[in-house]
Amino acid sequence: MSATAVREIEFRDALREAMSEEMRRDPKVFLLGEEVAEYDGAYKVSKGMLAEFGPRRIIDTPISENGFAGLGIGAAMMGLRPIVEFMSWSFSLVAADQILNNAPKMLYMSGGQFGCPIVFRGNDGAGGQLGSTHSWCVESLYANVPGLKMAIPSNPYDAKGLLKTAIRDADPVFFLESERMLSMKGEVPEEEYLIPFGQAAIRRTGEDCTIVSFGRPVHFAMEAAETLAAEDGIECEVIDGRTIRPLDLDTIVASVRKTNRCVVVDQSWSFASVGSEVAAQISEHCFDDLDNHVHRVHADDVPAPYASNLEQEMLPNPRKIRSAVLSACYRA
Amino acid sequence: MAIELTMPRLSDTMESGTIIKWNVKEGDAVSAGDVVADVETDKATMEMQVYDDGTVSRIVVPEGKTVAVGTLIAVIDDGEESAAAPAAPAATSTAAASTASAPPPAAPAPAASVSRGAAIDAGPRMRVSPVARRLADEHRIDLASIEGSGPAGRIVKQDVLGAIENRTAAAAPPTRIETAVALPVPAARAGIAASTTALSAAGRPGSEVALSGMRQTIARRLVESKNTIPHYQVTVRIDMDPVLALRKDLNAQLATQGVKLSVNDFIVRGCAVAMAEHPFMNASWAGDRILLHGAVNIGVAVALSAERGGGLVVPTIRDADRKSLRWISEETRELAEKARTKGLSAEEMSDSTFTISNLGMFGVEHFTAVINPPNSAILACGAALEQPVVRNGVLAVGHEMQATLSLDHRVIDGAMGAAWLGTLKDLLEHPATLLV
Structure with missing residues (x-):
């Protein structure tokens, strides 16, 4: 990074810069989705892109996820590099056959004849009183499928660097953003950079307990870690996974070998989840290093409530994380 | 078929080993005899070979990890029957393999079995x-x-950290000793300690150094030596001018043959030859009896460089009483070089009957060494220093070396140690005897 003062931009601007830079760099890249063109994006992520790139590359689609996801996959198979925006990942469920049954399997099913270099991106997660059906955290559901990659940035810097990597990747990438973070500001340098997949970031170092998280809950983990340090004298090491597939197990294992305790924070439900996968991997690789079983903090095992107070209580939050760390350290 | 590789017992005293380096990775093909890993034992870093052909299917213990002897560290697939039973339950197939073809796992380390037994x-x-x-x-x-x-x-x-701390505290009673002696002394000591602490707090930060296997062994063996062996010391001064003169002549004459004798080579040879007349110097205390050794195997202490983690090893020059100076010289040089680069095998460090520690190259005048069990004596040699000496009633300038024996009083009495030193002095002051 250069020594010049780093500017701050919003998460949504970082996403747009990543897409625009890649579209300038590679004429095969294009964006399609609901309201991405004329309306500048339902969340203004693609603001101004229609004006720069024109209607052939910034394409408004009907409300038909199964249709335009399939269109994107076909284009990717023929060598283009589509970015498919889901207004919410909750809406991707109607395109499940395309995104789960076709995109990740195409390379295998065609015996290597057709790859599928496509990015599916959109808002993931609850937290805005959107009701059960529009509050999906799809990471655990989708990460189960081999053949796809999954990135889940927690800040504007990572959003840009990871999305550029996603667009250049040869495989389908599921890129999970958060409506709750789109206005978050963060330092993003002017000059180009990419963040490779499979490299977690250690957001805070500590000796007593490792907290592994992904996406928005990383901020809850950081908040809990500061409280634990101030109130309980427990120093947590907070790891931001950045990508779920591939998973940077090396960083996680090295940290747990140091701290001997681990809490995994995953905003999806606990059963057969990213959190349970990380816990299983830690048990496998760090068994003799563990001082307690891996503790997990998930969304509660219920559909997301509409009521704001219930919704906040259902999701992972700093209080739940602190409580889990205290328990993992036998301090509960 | 899966063949299990377990942590081998590479020396008699080895209870655990550290994988310093894997030379193979999962998926690599290996042949019988290949060195797959470097293993640090309590004595040395050694090469671990495989005894079967196959493919490394799994590396269980990563580099840097220490595990008990007998612990599974890797799995090799020899390619047989793998098609016949591709998804056989792992437990049965590996158990069968380990009894059928893998070397039998060594008995578990005593310490481990004690605690597991207690658990049961x-x-x-x-x-x-x-x-x-x-x-x-x-x-x-x-x-x-x-x-x-x-x-x-x-x-x-x-809980375990607390137990370790308690034991450390219980094992160190210095505070009681200090209060037992006259008051001003502990007060002064306390003052020094306090000011030292203050200084270090203001200056360089302290740090912790993890114990290598070698450091643990040095600590354990030397504490055992000092705690169980009644040490005492005897010192003589030896006129080294004859050795230095002979060495200069021999090295000049044999330079074309690559011979470069060191002063230490003469000392090794001298000590070995001196044993012929003093069998108790080449002996071991065995509790209910004393063992007089037939072979004269001289251990030579070699310091390792800080870059290699420091420490100390003692390679053995076997049958040094029956080897020529040239032979001793070459062997010592080769073993010291190997110790400093690749590390010595357990065999190369075992069976010594007497040890020499030489700090002459550092200009040290005199020091005492800790006996290297099961030896009964160790010789600590200073430098051959140029100094005023009395020769035949006349003051002259000559080279003298102080040689200090540390002795196990259970085996060797003062007069016996003194007599041996007299023989050594005589041999080194008339070094032509060392040539035959």
Whole structure:
């Protein structure tokens, strides 16, 4: 990074810069989705892109996820590099056959004849009183499928660097953003950079307990870690996974070998989840290093409530994380 | 078929080993005799070979990790029957393989079996977190002696750390000794200690150094030596001018043959030859009897460089009384070089009957050494220093070396040690005798 003062931009601007830079760099890249063109994006992520790139590359689609996801996959198979925006990942469920049954399997099913270099991106997660059906955290559901990659940035810097990597990747990438973070500001340098997949970031170092998280809950983990340090004298090491597939197990294992305790924070439900996968991997690789079983903090095992107070209580939050760390350290 | 590789017992005293380096990775093909890993034992870093052809299917213990002898460290697939039973239950197939073709696993380390035995005997299953169990094994803490603070009495890391701390505190009674002596002394000591602490707090930060296997062995063996052997020392001055003159002549004459004798080579040879008349110097205390050794095997202490983690090893020059100076010189040089680069094998460091520690190259005048069990004596040599000496009643300038024997009084009495030193002095002051 250069020594010049780093500017701050919003998460949504970082996403747009990543897409625009890649579209300038590679004429095969294009964006399609609901309201991405004329309306500048339902969340203004693609603001101004229609004006720069024109209607052939910034394409408004009907409300038909199964249709335009399939269109994107076909284009990717023929060598283009589509970015498919889901207004919410909750809406991707109607395109499940395309995104789960076709995109990740195409390379295998065609015996290597057709790859599928496509990015599916959109808002993931609850937290805005959107009701059960529009509050999906799809990471655990989708990460189960081999053949796809999954990135889940927690800040504007990572959003840009990871999305550029996603667009250049040869495989389908599921890129999970958060409506709750789109206005978050963060330092993003002017000059180009990419963040490779499979490299977690250690957001805070500590000796007593490792907290592994992904996406928005990383901020809850950081908040809990500061409280634990101030109130309980427990120093947590907070790891931001950045990508779920591939998973940077090396960083996680090295940290747990140091701290001997681990809490995994995953905003999806606990059963057969990213959190349970990380816990299983830690048990496998760090068994003799563990001082307690891996503790997990998930969304509660219920559909997301509409009521704001219930919704906040259902999701992972700093209080739940602190409580889990205290328990993992036998301090509960 | 899966062949299990377990941590081998590479020396008699080895209880655990550290994988310093894997030379293979999962998926690599290996042939019988290939060196697959470097293993650090309590004595040295050694090469681990495989005895079967196959493919490395799994590396269980990563580099840098220490595990007990007999622990599974890797799995090799020899390619047989793998098509016939592709998804056979792992437990049965590996168990069958280990009895059929893998070398039998060595008996578990005594320390480990003690604590596991204790765990089984403690009535209801003892609950211990994995890292607490590992820490207890590493520090030889009996888990049965610890009360667990976790749920259902689970022994957790904090409990073992507490037990280690208590033991350390219990094993170090210096405060009581200080209060027992006259008052001003501890007061002064306390002042020094306090000011030192203040200084270091203001200056360079302290740090911790993890113990290598070698450092642990040095610590254990030397504490054992000092605690169990009644040491005493005897010193002589030896006129080294004759050795220095002979060495200069021989090295000049044999330079074309690559001979470069060191002063230490003469000392090794001298010590070995001196044993012929003094069998008790080449002996071991065995509790209910004394063993007089037939072979004269001289251990030579070699310091390792800080870059290689420092430490000290003692390669053995076997049958040094029957080897020429040239032979001793070459062998010493080769062993010291190997110790400093590749590391010595356990065999190259075992069976010494007497040890020499030489700090002459550092200009040291005089020091005493700690006996290297099961030896009964060790010789500490200073430098051959140029100094005023009296020769035949006349003051002259000559080279003298102080040689100090540390002796095990259970085996060797003062007069015996003094007599041996007299023989050594005589040999080194008339070094032509060392040539035949």
